[in-house]
Amino acid sequence: MRMDGYRRVLAHPGVGLLMGLGFLSKIAVVAIPVVMNLGVVLGLGRGFGASGLVIALWTVGVAIGGPIQGKLMDRHGVRPVLAVSVVGQALFWGFGPSLPYGVLSASAVVCGLLNLPGFAIVRLRLAVAIPDEQRHTAFALDAMTSNISYMVGPALGVTIATAISSDMSMRGLGLVLTIAGIGLWLLNPQVREVTEDAETPSAKPAKVSFRTWFSPALVPVLMATTATTLATAGYEVAIVGGLREAGQVSWSGLVLTVCGLCSLIGALLYGTLKKPPTFALISAMVGLTTILGGFATGDWRWLCLAMVLPAALCSPSFASTASAASKLAPAGSRGVVMGCYSAALTLGNSIGAPLSGTVQDSTSAVWAFVVIGVASATLSVLALAGNAWFARQPDAEPTPPALAESVV
Numbered sequence: 001m002r003m004d005g006y007r008r009v010l011a012h013p014g015v016g017l018l019m020g021l022g023f024l025s026k027i028a029v030v031a032i033p034v035v036m037n038l039g040v041v042l043g044l045g046r047g048f049g050a051s052g053l054v055i056a057l058w059t060v061g062v063a064i065g066g067p068i069q070g071k072l073m074d075r076h077g078v079r080p081v082l083a084v085s086v087v088g089q090a091l092f093w094g095f096g097p098s099l100p101y102g103v104l105s106a107s108a109v110v111c112g113l114l115n116l117p118g119f120a121i122v123r124l125r126l127a128v129a130i131p132d133e134q135r136h137t138a139f140a141l142d143a144m145t146s147n148i149s150y151m152v153g154p155a156l157g158v159t160i161a162t163a164i165s166s167d168m169s170m171r172g173l174g175l176v177l178t179i180a181g182i183g184l185w186l187l188n189p190q191v192r193e194v195t196e197d198a199e200t201p202s203a204k205p206a207k208v209s210f211r212t213w214f215s216p217a218l219v220p221v222l223m224a225t226t227a228t229t230l231a232t233a234g235y236e237v238a239i240v241g242g243l244r245e246a247g248q249v250s251w252s253g254l255v256l257t258v259c260g261l262c263s264l265i266g267a268l269l270y271g272t273l274k275k276p277p278t279f280a281l282i283s284a285m286v287g288l289t290t291i292l293g294g295f296a297t298g299d300w301r302w303l304c305l306a307m308v309l310p311a312a313l314c315s316p317s318f319a320s321t322a323s324a325a326s327k328l329a330p331a332g333s334r335g336v337v338m339g340c341y342s343a344a345l346t347l348g349n350s351i352g353a354p355l356s357g358t359v360q361d362s363t364s365a366v367w368a369f370v371v372i373g374v375a376s377a378t379l380s381v382l383a384l385a386g387n388a389w390f391a392r393q394p395d396a397e398p399t400p401p402a403l404a405e406s407v408v
Contacts, residue, residue, distance in 0.1 A: 005137035005271060012129050015138075018122060018189050023145045025118025025180035028173055030146075031153035032058065035161065035173050036108065043166040044101055054101075054108045056350075061112020063346045069117050070124075070339025073191055074332055078121055078184065086181035088114030093174025097167035116177050119146070120338050121184060124191035127326035127334055135326065139319040140271030144264055147315050151260040191335065217390040218337065220383035221324045222344040224283040227379035228317040229348025231283075231290045234356035234372030235310060241357070242297030242365030251300035258304045259311035266312035270319055279320035280384035286313045287376030294369030 010016045033055050040051035072081050092111040096104060122142055130138040161169035239259075240252045270276060289309040296306035322341065329337035352372060359368040 003272070005134060006141060009126075009130060009134055009138045009141060014187065014189060015125070015129060017187060018125055018184075019141065019145060021180055021183040021187060022118050022122035022142075023149060024176065025116050025184065026146055026149035027153040027156070028176040028180060029116060029118060029153075030150050031157035031173060034154040035157040035166075035169050038158065038161040039097065039166045039170050040101070040104070041166075042161060043097055043170075044104075046101060050101065054105050057105055058108040058112040059346055059350055061109040062115050063112075063343045063350075065113035065115055066117075066120065066342040066346070067336050067339035068113075069115075070120060070335030070337070070342075072335070073117070073120075073124065074335035077188070078117075078191055079188055081117060082121075082181050082185045085114045085116050086178055086185065089116055089177040089181065090174055093170050093177065096174075097170050116181050118180060118184065120335070120342055121189060121191060123322055123326065123338050123341075124334055125189040127329070127338070128191055132327070136273070136276050136319060136323050137271040139323045139326075140267045140316070142322065143267040143270075143315040143319040146318070147260060147263045147267060151257070192332070214337075214340075215328060217387070218325065218328050218340070220280060220386035220390070221321055221328065222340060223379050223383035223386070224280045224317070225321040225325075225341060225344040226348040226351075227376040227383065228283045228286050228314060228321065229345050230352040230355070230379070231286050231310065231348075231372055231376035232314045233349045233352030234376075235290050235293055235307070235369060237353050237356040238293065238297075238360065238365050238368040238372060239303065239307070241360040241368060242293070242303065243300055245365055246298050246300075248300050255300055255304050255307065259307050262308050262311035263315040267315035267319060270316035276316070276320060278384070278387065279317065279324045280380055280387050282313055282317040282320050284377050284380035284384060286310050286317050287373050287378075287380055289313065289373075290376060291370050291373035294366040294373075297365050297369070 010019070036055050036058060037048070037051045040046050040054055041048060044050075069081050069085075088110065092107055092114075096107070099107060122145075123139070126135065126138040126142060157169055157173065160172055236256060236259075239255050240249065243249045243252045243255065276282075292306045293303060293310070296302035322338075325337055325341040326334065355375070356368045356372050359371045
């Protein structure tokens, strides 16, 4: 296995420390839904429906706030955005356990709007600092840290909430977010383009119109991103539901852990490729292979085996879509483009889990796998066709070489 690419990425000044601080922020951010859930259920004594509403409101805030934060970082850099975010997160998580349900629900929207942009900052810095030929390796590394954070963050949040208290879990989460945010503020990673005649970014970047940065070629990337998150969020719910139907729900944690490890290995292997396949092809394979899980819900061993392929492909899909989005972003608009990318991730998550649960309630977990897989694959095929069409348009703006070469 060729690991030289990873060493070259980490050799860039500040990238190693950035990945470490980004990893800390990711652990906290991905734990937010489960910590909010337990804070409402255990702390306030409300039901799961009430907790779901709070999480949904937070998700709306994140979807709206992501592009706005990205635009602000394009104009002013990361420090002003981080300063506001850190203050907002510290206040919400510090006082959140003491708030009544109605105030907590309203505050969740603001918490989402001011979400710590650790994911976005890491991706923006990699897009600016890493050359095109190394970028897919850099985003594979980012996908690996994201994958590990999803394995650690929610589990840690649940452990603290159940072993100590939900209040401690919420305040501890706020402390980690604050530390990570201050660390990123001190590091001040450069996420804006550097002018040719200076080593510092332009104080007043030129304004870029919506029609300039939101090119039609970005649409397939966002579609493939949504398709992948739809599949992963959906099959996680279907795994638990399928094993519950088989009377083996106690094994669901092990199956999900196997999925996480396969995803980590997939990202590691993807980063070593010299010429990775197109993003839409990878996301289509995630959807198609997810269908296989529906035929293995009767036994946790077979389900582990069936989920190897979709799990191993999900991190490469995230890495490839993030890399493609960064290549399509013009100078001065990387932040807002990656903010839209984050919104696409949120959209897929918000569709996949409820869709899977609804299908299970009306039919069975088998059909949940099938519906989620077909929906994801269909969206990905449309993205693949769109990407190929845009790449072959002679009158359109030139497609970045890395995208054009990957079209199959």
